[in-house]
Amino acid sequence: MSNQGGMSRAQVAVLYLVLTSAIASGIAIYSSASTVTVLLKTATAGLFLPILLSLIVSFLLDPAVQFLDSKKINRSLGIFIVYFLLSAFIGLLMLIIGPPNWEGMILALKADFPRYTIQAIEYLSSWLAVVQQQFPFIKDYNIAENLRTTSQSFFGSVLKETPRSAIRFGSLLLLVPLFTFFFLRDSRRIMRSLISLTPNRYFEMVLDIYAHVSLQLAHFIRGRILEALIIGIVIWMGLSMTDIHYAPILAVIAGASNLVPYIGPIIGMLPGLIIALVDLGMGGQFWWILCVYLLIAQIIVDNFILIPILISKASNLHPLWVILAIVMGGKLYGVLGMIIGVPIVSIINITIIEIRQYRRTFNPYNRYFSSRGKML
Amino acid sequence: MNPFWHNIFRISREELTLAYFLGTLPAFKNLDKGELALLENIVHVRNYLADEMVFSEGDIGSGMYAIRSGQVQIYNLDEQGENEQVVLKTGDFFGEVALTASRPRCASARTTEPTVLVGLFRSDMLEAVRRHPVPAAKILVGLNRVISDRLLQCSIQLQQLKKQLAIDQEQTANE
Incomplete structure (x- = not known):
């Protein structure tokens, strides 16, 4: 009787056991998967920044x-x-x-910040009043009030974050040199052992693509950092010639924001211009500062000297990608994400370009097919 | 050798290392220990099963292989099917045309038994030239010597074949 079904009673029992245990373990894995990802997330939470920096x-x-x-x-x-x-x-x-007296400067900036925002808002609302006179159909949007509340909340968060970021900075000082040491010493070995995992058939291609991408990447990262550094120094020197306060901080802001193409330089320019406008007025010094930011740093040094030498055209991103990268980076990691989002997208871009080039020139079948896919 | 004696005169530890094997290759026999150690660091050891393709004709290659153990069959594909050129054994190397520039492979290579290949690839070689120019130059000179030998043999064979052809043509003309 039992043979008719093709299985003995014992076999059915084993099958039943196996199936139930499989389903049970599936459910267990599924329900614990979310906790595993949460665990992974907490375990790697603080590591992103130090690893990236190193x-x-x-x-x-x-x-x-x-x-x-x-x-x-x-x-x-x-x-x-x-x-x-x-x-x-x-x-x-x-x-x-x-x-440079960073601490004193930051304390002074803390005291001066509300003054600057209030002044800037006053300027803005006076412009707004003029605009409304010309175009009365624009409703009174109360931009000034909105700006005031957002700037105050921003400043409050900066105040709150400062001690926390000091602790973070300390841990960075410890972790970054350590990680960097191992990356410098063993990166070749690590990458070789990773590449050796590829199957034999694709090994040559993967090795070649890796060599190309890593060369391009090194070029890109070194170029970008050097560019930001030089722009920062140029702006520091230019601002030091005037009576403006906080020249070093402004130079750091300008250099860091220069890592973001298209939008970065404009954002980096704003604080300097506001401070100049409030402290020095609309005089010759203001125009000189504008000239330093726009003409000397951006157009002459960056566009005519640095970009042609340091940055290859191949890694240029479309402005749309830049904006998307900034928005997405900002959502993920805040201000830091905005700065590093674009370089990361550029890195992905370089990788894709390299792989595509490899596929085009190294495609083993292009001898048999025409470019339109026809058999030759 | 008798397995018994083989066990007594056991191969020394050094002879099992990759560097020692590389030193036995004719291309690298003039390298000293340090240079062999560098070479050991830039080659890749790849394990193949029997009847596995190493590369096919027309692939764009990026390096050469030496056979550490096993056997590799080199063949061309034509209308009649596979046309075997040569079977290579331990210590031989092949694919050196693609080492210095990306050229299409002029034949296919397939293992006939489980095989260990030692691959030397262009990107690693270029990196070695950048980092350690002097040993890299010696490695390249050694390779160049072997390739020159092969070229010389080729041209001698070509001359002989040309002579043979001329004689054959004369004979057919006389008839």
Whole structure:
């Protein structure tokens, strides 16, 4: 009887057991999956920024380590030498120029910030009044009040975040050099072992694409950072010639915002212009500052000198992508996300371009098919 | 050798290393220990099953392979089917045409038994040239020597074939 169904009673029992246990474990895995992702999220929460920063730093320091390596110095020792030289250089710079009084400057900015916003809002509302006189159909939108509340809430959050970010900064000072050390020493080994996982048939292609992409990436990251650094220094020098306060902070803002193409320079210019307008008035110095930001830093130094030398045209992004990257980055990681969103999208862009080029020139079947897919 | 004696005269540990194997290749026999260590760092060891394609004719190649163990069959495809050129064994290498520039493979390569290949690829070679110019130059000179030998053999064979052809044509003309 039992043979008629093709299975004995014991087999049916085993099948039943296996099926129920499979379903039960499926449900268990499914319900615990959400907790696993939550666990993963909390475990990796603070690591994104230090890892990103140490990747960037290791890209910047790699040529120096490479140089020492070619002089037959042990790689670990070479990295320590580079670290030592770098810290000595920064220390020397601090000794010669004297550290810019960051703390005092931030305290002063805290005191001055409301003044600047109020003044800026006053300017804005006076312009608004003029506009409304000309075009009476524009309703009184009460932009001034809106701006005031948002700026106050922004300032409040900055105040609240400052001690927390100080702690974060301390942990960054510890983690970034550590991660950078290992990235500098072992990145080649790590990448080689990762690449060796690819199947034999695609190994050559993957290796070639990796070599191209990493070369382009190193170029791109070094170029961008160097560009931001030079722009920051140029703006610092330009602003130092005037009586404007907070020149170093403004230069840092301008340099960092220069990492974001198209929109960044404009945003980076705004605080400087507002402070100049409020403190110095609409005089010659204001025009000089505008000139420094716009003409000298952006047009002459950046567009005519730095971009042709440092940045390759291949990595240019369409403005639409830039805006999307800024919005999405801002949603994910706030102001930091806005700054790093565009470089990350550019990196993805470079990777895609490289792979596409590889496919076009290296496609093994293009001998048999015409470009329109017809068999030759 | 008798397995018994083989066990007593066991191969020394050094002879099992990748660097030692690379040193036995004719292209790299003039390299010293440091250079072999560098070479060991830039090659990739790949394991193949029996009857696995290494590359097919017309693929754009990016490097050469040396056979550490196993067997590789080199063949062309034509109207009659597969046309075997040669079967390569341990210590031989192939695909060196694609090392310096991306050229299409002029034949297909397939393993006939489980095989371990040691691959030397263009991107790694270029990186080595940037990082360690002197040893990389020696490696390239060694490769160049072997390729020159092959070219010389080719041209000698070509001359002989031309002579043979001329003689054959004369004979047919005389008849």
